[in-house]
Amino acid sequence: METTSRVAGEPGPAAPEEPGAERAVDGFLTASFPWYGLDEAFTGPRWLMQVGTAADGTVEHGSTGHGEVPSLKVEANPDQQRFAVAVTVASRPVRRSADGTGVLEATSVSTAAWLAGSGLLSCTWPQEMERGLRQDWLDQQTSVAWELADDLSGAGWTTLTLPVDGVPTDFHYREAEYGWVLAGAAQEGVHIGAYGRGMSAYGLGFAVVKDITVYEQ
Template identity: 50%
Template sequence: MNEAVRPQFAAVDFPVYGLDEMWRGRRWLGSVCSSAAGRVECVTLGHGDWPSRRPDDPSPGRFVTVVTVPRRPRRHSGDGGFLDATSPATAAAVAGVGLLEDCWPWHIGRELRNDWLRQQIEVAYHLAERLDDEELWRPLSLTVQGKATVLRYREAEYGWVLVGEAPDAYVGLYGRGVSPHGLGLAQVKDFDEYADPAG
């Protein structure tokens, strides 16, 4: 492993998911989010093009990012507070915000862009708490560890979001330019198949 980039991935203590072997495109390391106590709480892995962060690009990137959130109860945060128990809504919120951050409207002025992003993040959290609303989320079956699994799916202006459950974890996916239909997830056994960020 690249010692400058990958130590946090080596410290992950829960199953991490990425697209399965049917994905023939590029794979890259995303991010690792940790609590104040230093415990990893969320991991993302990317597939396809590195997000351009320019939705107005005439040739926007094609990518899928997979979010893995471990199943954990309510617990101490390490700074005197508490972290809520994780749930599918946790993965949905991370995926929804991730899509916004990777696909924000470049043509909007800086001040308006900040207001837009703040408002859209609030919407993403609101949607994450309403996963059972069939008008907002539709069922979509994907293969997870070789087993057909129904996830919740919604389209957004700049891409799509999926959320569901995997063995010992909750998963969220977001993407653009790649159809979510027919994708499959599998536990990642070796991060060496994933390139360093932007590498």
């Protein structure tokens, strides 16, 4: 799925914008599909991450954060961070590219799993690792995440049932040294991925975000 990120930089809320500048929430507001986040049982901080767009500017996916904003700063201890990120992916069939010269792949639960897996990698790495080695580690782990997302029926995944809009829904779930990842299908024509650290996935529930602006900080 060919997408581009509209909000760059370290995961977490965007910095305050200058008057008249595009807000982080603007991309979420233009989406033609509903956004998902943790349900109302979660009472902690909520914040926006980023949207991904197709070549023609159509919003394809995006992420909403819950809990503490993950940080890659040296002084931050990843073992003490507590967050969960919900990734919403529009369900799209195979379709022509914007310029009509090619075909875009259909989105699937594997797409959500891949985005969640790569999202987890983007906000954590072994604390004892030198920064200069991070790219090699990231390349290696990204390849593993891609292979796992492409084989959701494989031994790397288990099944975890969580409520989505109050309906018990089966997710593909896996735990790693650096956190957990899950992916499944929602009732509203979207796929849901999620990842987190320090917050157990077993007690989570997902629901349509009624007002995405509540995530704006």
